[in-house]
Amino acid sequence: MISFHNVTKKFDSHLVLDSVSFSIENNEFVVLTGASGAGKSTVIALLIGAGKPTHGSVEVDGMHVSDMDSGTLQQYRRKIGVVYQDYKLLGKKTVFENVAFAMEACNESDELIHERVPQVLEKVGLLHFQDKFPDQLSGGEKQRLAIARALVHKPRLIIADEPTGNLDEENVRGIVDLLSNLHAEGATVLLTTHDPFVRELVKGRHLTLEDGKIS
Numbered sequence: 001m002i003s004f005h006n007v008t009k010k011f012d013s014h015l016v017l018d019s020v021s022f023s024i025e026n027n028e029f030v031v032l033t034g035a036s037g038a039g040k041s042t043v044i045a046l047l048i049g050a051g052k053p054t055h056g057s058v059e060v061d062g063m064h065v066s067d068m069d070s071g072t073l074q075q076y077r078r079k080i081g082v083v084y085q086d087y088k089l090l091g092k093k094t095v096f097e098n099v100a101f102a103m104e105a106c107n108e109s110d111e112l113i114h115e116r117v118p119q120v121l122e123k124v125g126l127l128h129f130q131d132k133f134p135d136q137l138s139g140g141e142k143q144r145l146a147i148a149r150a151l152v153h154k155p156r157l158i159i160a161d162e163p164t165g166n167l168d169e170e171n172v173r174g175i176v177d178l179l180s181n182l183h184a185e186g187a188t189v190l191l192t193t194h195d196p197f198v199r200e201l202v203k204g205r206h207l208t209l210e211d212g213k214i215s
């Protein structure tokens with residue numbers, strides 16, 4: 001489904017990925033571990049077409065991500081649920097509106113929005129908080145809201161970049177359980193973390209990013 005072929009990524013002279021190759025099959029749960037600054041978010045940016053490799057190619061279902069025109073890229077991103085490291089929540093919108101906004105941006109009907117948003121909020125255990133604002137939520141709840149928003153388009157691929165960053169053990173378990181349930185329902189999941197505890201919790205394939213190489 002996903003394959004990186006000899007991907008090199010440099011920022012000016014800083015080599016972050018050094019001819020990296022790996023692939024992820026449908027319905028795998030893959031954990032990508034690496035120290036802070038190792039290049040985990042860079043891998044994700046290349047995967048979602050938010051940056052281009054300096055050399056090499058990133059393919060998803062046989063399509064080269066860096067060759068997609070803007071329309072194709074938009075369609076492609078719709079099918080991926082991305083949970084960003086910094087959440088990217090909208091502070092002036094409620095929990096409900098944060099999720100609804102992801103659907104409005106894709107011109108979904110009000111009817112579908114009012115059907116789908118409560119479903120995904122229920123799934124992450126936040127339905128009772130639908131009228132709260134992000135700054136009224138704990139870190140774990142914000143993370144679950146970010147996951148809910150990533151689920152609105154029923155993605156086959158869920159990418160979670162360091163989703164357990166500042167959470168305590170109980171909340172970390174909650175997030176890993178949630179992603180594991182989505183995996184069990186058929187999604188392909190790619191999770192990045194610097195945390196060995198998270199790595200141990202996930203019963204998936206483990207990849208490690210170190211000195212620009214993946215093993």
Ligand SMILES: Nc1ncnc2c1ncn2[C@@H]1O[C@H](COP(=O)(O)OP(=O)(O)OP(=O)(O)O)[C@@H](O)[C@H]1O
Binds near residue numbers: 034036039040
């Ligand atoms: N747009 C950019 N311009 C220049 N350098 C960048 C850019 N994005 C990332 N880098 C550099 O690339 C390296 C890898 O960054 P990246 O964000 O991928 O690391 P990470 O593994 O996600 O780290 P963390 O665990 O802290 O999130 C870092 O040294 C970073 O400073």
Ligand SMILES: [Mg+2]
Binds near residue numbers: 040041042085161162
């Ligand atoms: Mg990162």
